[in-house]
Amino acid sequence: MDRYQYAILLVGCLVLTLPLELILGARVWRQPRRLLGAVVPVVLIFGTWDAWSISRGHWTFSERLTTGVTLPFDLPVEEVLFFVAIPICGLLTFGAVRNVLGEKR
Amino acid sequence: MTAAYPAMSIAAAVIVVIVELAWLRTGIFRMRSYWVAMAVVFAFQIPIDGWMTKLSDPIVIYNPDALSGLRFPLDIPTEEFAYAFAMVTLAIMCWERAGPAAESAPSESAPPEPASPEPASPEPGVE
Numbered sequence: 001m002d003r004y005q006y007a008i009l010l011v012g013c014l015v016l017t018l019p020l021e022l023i024l025g026a027r028v029w030r031q032p033r034r035l036l037g038a039v040v041p042v043v044l045i046f047g048t049w050d051a052w053s054i055s056r057g058h059w060t061f062s063e064r065l066t067t068g069v070t071l072p073f074d075l076p077v078e079e080v081l082f083f084v085a086i087p088i089c090g091l092l093t094f095g096a097v098r099n100v101l102g103e104k105r
Numbered sequence: 106m107t108a109a110y111p112a113m114s115i116a117a118a119v120i121v122v123i124v125e126l127a128w129l130r131t132g133i134f135r136m137r138s139y140w141v142a143m144a145v146v147f148a149f150q151i152p153i154d155g156w157m158t159k160l161s162d163p164i165v166i167y168n169p170d171a172l173s174g175l176r177f178p179l180d181i182p183t184e185e186f187a188y189a190f191a192m193v194t195l196a197i198m199c200w201e202r203a204g205p206a207a208e209s210a211p212s213e214s215a216p217p218e219p220a221s222p223e224p225a226s227p228e229p230g231v232e
Contacts, residue, residue, distance in 0.1 A: 006128075013153065014198070031205075033203075034203040034204070037200070038197070038200035039196065039199075041199050042199070044194055045195070049113065053110070057171075058167065058168050059165055059171065060165075060168075061167060062164050085213070086189075086193070089146070089149075090193035090197060091196055093142040093146055094138060094142040096142075097141045103136060
């Protein structure tokens with residue numbers, strides 16, 4: 001199970017932030033197209049940076065704690081999941097805080 | 106040589122701020138919700154990122170030459186907070202930019218905020 005540790009951590013983030021949508025009214029998952037518009041730029045920009053950093057040897061990933069499934073440019077599939085999951089967590093936090101504070105902008 | 110990761114993380118944070126102020130102008134920096142949300146994000150970054158970068162059994166293994174050398178709190182490379190700021194802020198900016206109008210989903214359970222004044226006659230086909 002160790003090899004799924006990174007993936008499980010990220011899925012865990014998505015599961016733990018679900019109440020922000022379901023209870024605190026974040027309304028992020030309910031706007032899938034808008035969500036896509038927010039996540040795609042992050043995946044492209046930070047994915048490029050990540051691939052470059054990996055190619056330059058700035059960082060690597062534990063072989064034991066990742067699945068070993070890689071995308072082009074040696075990007076571990078977990079890294080792409082990271083660039084999807086963490087922005088979603090951020091958007092959910094923002095949406096929930098905004099709803100709780102009643103701030104329209 | 107300047108360490109790459111802190112240099113690029115700080116640059117990314119600065120660029121994101123410039124893109125917001127000069128181009129996207131979503132106004133998030135004037136929103137209380139944004140700053141409160143970022144405080145929450147940073148608070149949760151500590152345990153999660155701390156787990157990923159803990160030196161005893163890291164998921165992400167950094168080349169020391171690429172780092173500033175500051176690792177705080179826990180074993181987190183401190184520049185990672187600039188990285189997180191850039192990433193989450195960019196997502197929120199793009200979210201705001203995409204705007205509620207981008208989502209033209211047919212009737213949702215809760216009515217959205219009042220749009221432009223509707224004509225008095227009831228809309229046909231609305232369930």
